[in-house]
Amino acid sequence: MTGGARPGARRPAAPQPAIELRRILWACDFSTCSVEALRFVLPMARAYGAEVTALHVIPTRLPEGGGPLSFANPALLQPRLHHEASAALDRFAGLAAAASVPAQVALREGKAVEHILEMAATLPADLIVQGTRGLGGIERSLIGSVAEAVIGRARCPVLTVPLDARPPSRTEVPAAVLCATDFSAHADRALALAASLATRSGAELLLVHVVESGPFAQEDWTRKVDGRLAEAARATGHGRTRTIQTTGSAAEQILRVARERKAGIVVLGTHGARGLRSILFGSTARRVVRDAPCAVLTVRGA
Numbered sequence: 001m002t003g004g005a006r007p008g009a010r011r012p013a014a015p016q017p018a019i020e021l022r023r024i025l026w027a028c029d030f031s032t033c034s035v036e037a038l039r040f041v042l043p044m045a046r047a048y049g050a051e052v053t054a055l056h057v058i059p060t061r062l063p064e065g066g067g068p069l070s071f072a073n074p075a076l077l078q079p080r081l082h083h084e085a086s087a088a089l090d091r092f093a094g095l096a097a098a099a100s101v102p103a104q105v106a107l108r109e110g111k112a113v114e115h116i117l118e119m120a121a122t123l124p125a126d127l128i129v130q131g132t133r134g135l136g137g138i139e140r141s142l143i144g145s146v147a148e149a150v151i152g153r154a155r156c157p158v159l160t161v162p163l164d165a166r167p168p169s170r171t172e173v174p175a176a177v178l179c180a181t182d183f184s185a186h187a188d189r190a191l192a193l194a195a196s197l198a199t200r201s202g203a204e205l206l207l208v209h210v211v212e213s214g215p216f217a218q219e220d221w222t223r224k225v226d227g228r229l230a231e232a233a234r235a236t237g238h239g240r241t242r243t244i245q246t247t248g249s250a251a252e253q254i255l256r257v258a259r260e261r262k263a264g265i266v267v268l269g270t271h272g273a274r275g276l277r278s279i280l281f282g283s284t285a286r287r288v289v290r291d292a293p294c295a296v297l298t299v300r301g302a
Helices: 032-048 079-098 112-122 145-153 185-201 219-236 250-260 283-291
Strands: 023-027 051-059 103-110 127-131 158-161 176-180 204-211 241-247 265-270 295-300
Touching: 023 032, 023 112, 032 051, 032 079, 032 127, 032 158, 032 185, 051 079, 051 112, 079 103, 103 112, 112 127, 112 145, 127 145, 145 158, 145 283, 176 185, 176 250, 185 204, 185 219, 185 265, 185 295, 204 219, 204 250, 219 241, 241 250, 250 265, 250 283, 265 283, 283 295
Parallel strands: 023 051, 023 127, 051 103, 127 158, 176 204, 176 265, 204 241, 265 295
Antiparallel strands: 158 295
């Protein structure tokens, strides 16, 4: 997502489509951040009447020293590992049930990213939820290899929840849902989801466009952007929508507004991998996911 390019010719703003979240995939590694991601999404799942699938992947590693068991899965060498993971998944399914959210569990062995994406396609999932700090103690300045790869390759929206995000379950209503737009098709899909979240939670919707410093940061251009923002806001049908136009670095401005307005969720589009099996995604989206003080929902473009 970037506000640095001049949007194309104005097209009529279409009414936002109805959003359904029926199947939510929670990818967990049993870290504190992962558990907080589940607590964060349960009110959303309840609001949409969604079912949560809790997925844990036991990693395959090569035991040191080689030998005939070099390619054996640690779950086979340590049966208790499989049993403990299954028991933990059942406990977390109980948390969902206590929140009146139906849940099922899935335990896989192998590469986490591959199994998360495979499960998301099989369900098929309408949303993947994951924490942004795993068991390895990754510093806050990093996203984490699994989380980043899932965001870059998933076909459905991905909600990433940092450890210090405030779960909506504490208030039921986030202060605001912030949606960053560059008026592209993938941004429109992000806006539809953001408007749906804001409507169901009763939160204010902040519609933000950043004009990056340069030849477009001119008075006549800012007036055109104001008109586009107003048109997009009307199309959401959400009564509490505030439009914000600002100038500077897209990622820095989105993060600033999110902090100042105490946004509970930031929603933005990402162009995806463009057919490549890449773990990278848009630089602005990556920076926002990495540094946001709240949960970030990325919506991949077609």
